[in-house]
Amino acid sequence: MRAALAVGTLLIAAVTAVVSTGAINTVVEEDRQNDIARAMSLTCNAALGPVTSGPVGSGALDAGKLTEEQRGNVALIISIGRQRELPPLAWQVAIQAGMTESGLRSLNYGDRDSLGIFQMRPSMGWGTPAQVTDPMYAINKFYDVLEAVPNWRDQRPGDSAQDVERSAFPDRYHRWEPMAAHLIGAIGAVADPTGCGEGVGNLLPAPTAQAGSAIQFALSQQGKPYQWGAAITHQNSFDCSSLMLQSYRAAGIMLPRTSREQWKAGAWLPVDQAQPGDLLFWAYDPSNPATIHHVAMYLGDGKIVEAQQTGVPVHIRPVRWTEAELMPQAVRPGV
Structure with missing residues (x-):
């Protein structure tokens, strides 16, 4: 005490x-x-x-x-x-x-x-x-x-x-x-309490330096097993949102825990304009964010890194903008 x-x-x-x-x-x-x-x-x-x-x-x-x-x-x-x-x-x-x-x-x-x-x-x-x-x-x-x-x-x-x-x-x-x-x-007169800058809505800045660090972390986890509800205090296994959280945490940006919360943790942009480091989301109803069930990180060149499902380790795969359940917006974390 x-x-x-x-x-x-x-x-x-x-x-x-x-x-x-x-x-x-x-x-x-x-x-x-x-x-x-x-x-x-x-x-x-x-x-x-x-x-x-x-x-x-x-x-x-x-x-x-x-x-x-x-x-x-x-x-x-x-x-x-x-x-x-x-x-x-x-x-x-x-x-x-x-x-x-x-x-x-x-x-x-x-x-x-x-x-x-x-x-x-x-x-x-x-x-x-x-x-x-x-x-x-x-x-x-x-x-x-x-x-x-x-x-x-x-x-x-x-x-x-x-x-x-x-x-x-x-x-x-x-x-x-x-x-x-x-x-x-x-009252505290801290001009930028979150360190993220003022919200900019659809006016998006260029990809951040933090995005590069997040990508590097995510790629270094390839081959590790998928575990639903994986702890965010270790890197032995991941689910989709814990991989995104830990990747951006390593870059100095803290995301919420779940994919549905992560949807709200940045600025939106059309998914086909995604840049490296942006987050892509899948939902049972792509017009309803409340049905989001998966998140992955865009790497550029039509590829993502993700922790997809049980039995499939963290991996890179191609992504198509027309694939089923892909949300029409991507999210740029921290802006």
Whole structure:
């Protein structure tokens, strides 16, 4: 157990100043924020999705409904995260957990003896009632436990929130993902919280350097067996989406776990305009992304690398743009 960090007068002054204005715009001055963001060397996390300034899909509408108390706790989560030199992904995990558990309020009640922003239970060793209802203690304690979670940097923030909270309803933390990402930009003043750049829709950039690294990783796995639901913590075997996830993770871009989620983790382009590194998808109904069941990586020259099915190892094969069940769009991860 790590004691709560004494962030001192810097945090108190920052939070007091912004609350006195009636609205929180940033938690530290702009030049210092830019220096910190550069020092963090953010990598692209396509699982978070590119953040835009508009309300559609960005979480801005939900963020606009927060009270001054809620936004103050967000500012404290971000400030303490910075003091601990944790990346914006950690702040996002804490914001999503806090919003899910308490609505980002330091509650003096909860299920059984649960208390505070994160509904920590004194009877389970989280601290005394006075400690877990102290926002500074609770946030630091949350970060202590998060940092002990294996691979928390390599998964969606909602999954990491569940690893800390151990809820009976693990999927509920994902609901606040867009809002939390928006708040990192709006309150944390991180211009590009995901490291992916602003979403560009159908306006596609040239193939990225990361795509080359992803291809190299995927090709090096040829001959390894297919295993449905393969673990993403080893390279002994793969299913289709774990091969894509690990390939792009090796290139610094984090994809969601399943092929249907990966469909949303980048920019779309016509499949016959796919470039090396782009992802191709197959669906039982190609007009309905909800029926996607397979993903592969385009290599160029009419070829793909894939983990296809049980009994077939990772391999390269030709692809035809007219083949059955091929989705009409490809996806360029991280943009």
